[in-house]
Amino acid sequence: MLTLFGDPEVWLPLAFAGLMGFSILVYVVLDGFDLGVGLLAPLVDDAERDRMVASIGPFWDANETWLVLAIGLLLVAFPEAHGMILSGLYLPVAIMLIGLILRGVAFEFRVKAPAGQKANWDRAFFAGSLMTSLSQGFMLGMYITGLEWTLATLLFSTITAVFLTVGYSFIGATWLIYKTDDDLQRKAVDWARGGIWGLLGGVAAISIASPLASERIFERWFGFPEILLLAPLPLTFAAIAGVLVYMLRKLPAEGDAFAIVPFAATVLLFALAFAGLAYSFYPFVVPDRLTLYEAAAAPESLLIILVGAVVVIPIIIAYSALAYTVFRGKATDLTYY
Amino acid sequence: MMDTLLLSRIQFGANISFHILFPTITIALGWVLLFFKLRFNRTGxxxxxxxxxxxxxxxxxxxxxxxVSGITMSFQFGTNWPGFMExxxxxxxxxxxxxxxxxFFLEAAFxxxxxFGFRRVPGWLHTLAxxxxxxxxxxxxxxxxxxNSWMHTPAGFELRDGVAFATDWWAVVFNPSMPYRLVHMLLASGLTVAFLIAGLSxxxxxxxxxxxxxxxxLRFGLTMGAVLxxxxxxxxxxxxxxxxxxxPAKVAAxxxxxxxxxxxxxxxxxxPDEETRSNSFEIGVPNAASLVLTHKADGIVPGLNDFVTEDGEVLxxxxxxxxYAFRIMVGTGMAMLVLSWGAMALMARRGEGVGTWAQTRRGVDGLPKLLLIALVAMTFAGWLATLSGWYVTEIGRQPWLVTGVLTTEMxxxxxxxxxxxSTLIAYLAVYAGLTLAYIGVLVHLARKAAKGQPPAEPRKAPSAVVGGLHAAE
Structure with missing residues (x-):
């Protein structure tokens, strides 16, 4: 089986890079809207905040698990890269972890602690979401610029931190457009109308800065014939962004039509931006230092994981779909019975 | 200032200690909830x-x-212990x-x-979830x-240039200490939950x-504890x-x-004093360690001095x-034994009135206040025993990270x-705060539940209580 698809030293690392990329993308989309809802939560009153939390309550746990899978795949498939990346990002990782802890437990504490403490846990919910978003954006910037701590990379990473936070807020708003109605939905549309310019500005800024920051990325994008192969990506992105801007002006529509469109379009935008990043970095897993093939674990171990992953991931997707189906429709108050 | 190795160990130890508190509860509590649900399905x-x-x-x-505390660890493998995966x-x-x-996905998705799905899905699907x-x-x-067991008793692998490669996955999974450790931990989880339920009740x-x-x-928690x-x-x-x-070095320690x-x-x-390599203030039961470990009164027990090399390296x-951790674990276990069996005996006493023993036994009404207070004090006894047990086995593995293969230092x-x-201090602050908040919320939930229930007097017959709750729905 090892040689079924050719040299296992080539196709196995590639397969794992694909799986890992898939997990990161799913995480960024799914926990992205969870974090976005957390970032937007201070903007509303208590009753509306309960509904916002209810719109993500049954899902956030499974959504966060994609991060565990992504980091787990990095750990098991590219152990050397895992150590290099995470020890290079020691501080932002620690801040993200504390953010994730605060955000995750605040879900539970805000409804179970004595009523007087709810406001504090709401603050923790927001603060945790903010810490997580900012540090993830910061890590993205550090990764793009090659994990080096210089003034320029810090500046770039600060910008990506802000823009990823805006991006998460935006996908959070589109999720709320889909999952809520009435006043809260109208507020979400307003947030999204403002947020879209932040998102597009962020993607533009990162797209301009990345090739300037890295010669290799510049070659990948503007070399010939790469530029022709790459061209459909920004064009599709622009088309979807156009639809999104148009839809946001029209919503909320009669009979709640098209409420899912902004969210779906945003997922596509995230996927395209992610594809652009993946294209820019291939075949490196640690930019300019370590390729997928150099970092990969032993083929025998990878194969054992791959067999499990190929069997189990479709099942995971199936029962995740079941969970989303059970809690479909507009968010209502969460009750235990 | 302390060195990175020691600080990293303290940090990982703090994280994993904080983390293990909660799976220890959820592992057994999940099955207890399933039991409650099935009892309800059966009896209504x-x-x-x-x-x-x-x-x-x-x-x-x-x-x-x-x-959330588990995620922390999957990252710390990379941030603090890259040599482990290498x-x-x-x-x-x-x-x-x-x-x-x-x-992870199974539990998180369901x-x-x-x-939240009790009213949204059919009863069977809720039970299945x-x-x-x-x-x-x-x-x-x-x-x-x-x-973890493989790190203690590695098997089914070969080393090439210091890197372990699996040769027999069956032997890796069913390594020598795995069945014992798994059973010991699952029972620890059961006991933690038994005393948590008894204590909060x-x-x-x-x-x-x-x-x-x-x-x-209350009866359920005590029975579960007494059985386990x-x-x-x-x-x-x-x-x-x-x-x-x-x-053997771990047992010697x-x-x-x-x-x-x-x-x-x-x-x-x-x-025990490692400077003088001897103990002071010993209070012991003659021959008992030989008896426990070898089942013979004069059985040979390994000594720590065998694990010091000739040039003085301590292994x-x-x-x-x-x-000390071993004694705390065993002592807590003994307290659990005395308390749960004492409570079972008190509940089994015959009360007043006529009828069979089953009709007149005093049940939870037979428990004196002092014992109830002791149960409250023991609410988190499972945590204490579990943590000290983990300290015994994990510190007991030092200086190895993987016995005979990889030292922690490497x-x-x-x-x-x-x-x-700095990250250690931040984690400790968060963990201490959250542990206090967690215990506070459990007490709050207990108080809130008690407030919503019928008062202590007058006592109602069980059927009337059930009817009353139905009416209150």
Whole structure:
């Protein structure tokens, strides 16, 4: 089986890079809207905040698990890269972890602690979401610029931190457009109308800065014939962004039509931006230092994981779909019975 | 300033200590909830549903605490212990991957349905979701204990240039200490939950709650504890014998035994001193350690001095922490035994009136206030026993990270110690705050539940209590 698809030293690392990329993308989309809802939560009153939390309550746990899978795949498939990346990002990782802890437990504490403490846990919910978003954006910037701590990379990473936070807020708003109605939905549309310019500005800024920051990325994008192969990506992105801007002006529509469109379009935008990043970095897993093939674990171990992953991931997707189906429709108050 | 190795160890130890508190609860509580649900399905008795509703809240909170603290560790492998994956990643990787794939997603996805789906899905699907969450938590325990056991008693691999490669996955998974450790940990989880349920129910009772639900859970917790504790003593003994075979230095530290010899006493108390390589203030039972470990009064017990090389290199674990932690674990277990069996005996006494024993036994009404207070004090006794047990086995593995393969020192990251210290302080602050908040919320839930229940007097017949709760829906 090892040689079924050719040299296992080539196709196995590639397969794992694909799986890992898939997990990161799913995480960024799914926990992205969870974090976005957390970032937007201070903007509303208590009753509306309960509904916002209810719109993500049954899902956030499974959504966060994609991060565990992504980091787990990095750990098991590219152990050397895992150590290099995470020890290079020691501080932002620690801040993200504390953010994730605060955000995750605040879900539970805000409804179970004595009523007087709810406001504090709401603050923790927001603060945790903010810490997580900012540090993830910061890590993205550090990764793009090659994990080096210089003034320029810090500046770039600060910008990506802000823009990823805006991006998460935006996908959070589109999720709320889909999952809520009435006043809260109208507020979400307003947030999204403002947020879209932040998102597009962020993607533009990162797209301009990345090739300037890295010669290799510049070659990948503007070399010939790469530029022709790459061209459909920004064009599709622009088309979807156009639809999104148009839809946001029209919503909320009669009979709640098209409420899912902004969210779906945003997922596509995230996927395209992610594809652009993946294209820019291939075949490196640690930019300019370590390729997928150099970092990969032993083929025998990878194969054992791959067999499990190929069997189990479709099942995971199936029962995740079941969970989303059970809690479909507009968010209502969460009750235990 | 302390060095990076020590700080990294303290940090990982703090993280994993905080983390293990919550899976220890959710592993067994998942099955308890399934039991409550099945009892309700079978009998239609609302007491079981009330019990489910109260304890599912504790489960949800504990689960969230477990998830977020678990994520921390998957990152710390990389941030603090890159050498671990570099050397044994080919073994640890697949085991961790299978834990994520077969356990984490299962429990996380069905948790939503279990918690919030009662009115949205058919009854069977809700029961199934409860089962799958319980199953997922147990699968998670299985995989992580496989990996942990492999680190203690590695098998089924070969070393090439210091890197481990699996040669026999069956031997990796079913390594020598795995079955013992798994059983010991699952029973520890059961006991932790038994005393948590008994303790919180006793607290509700002391708050004046005399509902059918609290009677049921108090009796349930005590019965569960009374059944599991003898099993745990047996499992612990077998695990100890397994350790004696595979990690004799750890057992020598647990017993505080310096010289290999026969007729070794079981030390109830002592102050081990590694400087003088001897104990002071020894109080022991003659020959008992030999008897326990070898089942012969003059049996030979390994001594710590065998694990010092001729040029003075110490290859045994630090003695004092292992020695003390072992005594705390065993002492807590003994307290659990006395308390649960004493409570069972008191509940079994005949009360007034005529009828068979089953009709007149005093049940939870026969428990004196002092015992209820003791149960409240023991609410988190399972945590104490579990943590000290883990300290025995993990500190007892030092200086190795993977016995005979990789030392802890070889695995640590080259991160400035000041950086590790600052994150350590931040984690400790968060963990301390959250542990206090968690206990506070449990007490709050107990008080709130007690307030919503019928008062202590006048006592109603159980059927009237059930009817009353129905009416209050």
């Amino acid at each position: 008795d609302m007491r079981w549903m009330e019990a489910y509703r109260f304890w599912v809240k504790v489960f949800a909170l504990s689960f969230a605490m477990g998830v 050397h044994v990643g080919n073994i640890a990787g697949p085991l961790l991957a299978y834990e994520i794939l077969t356990a 948790l939503g349905i279990m918690l 409860t089962f799958l969450v319980a199953f997922g938590t147990t699968m998670s325990a299985f995989w992580i204990l496989v990996l 006793a607290l509700r009772w002391l708050f004046g709650d005399r509902s059918g639900e609290v009677r049921t859970t 504790i003898p099993l745990q003593i047996l499992a612990g003994d077998m695990h100890g014998l397994n350790t004696l075979e595979h990690q 647990m017993e505080g035994n310096w010289e290999t010899r026969g007729n070794v006493p079981l030390l109830l108390f002592a102050v 045994h674990p630090p003695v004092a922490p292992v020695f 695995a640590v990251a080259d991160v400035p110690s000041g950086l590790v210290l």
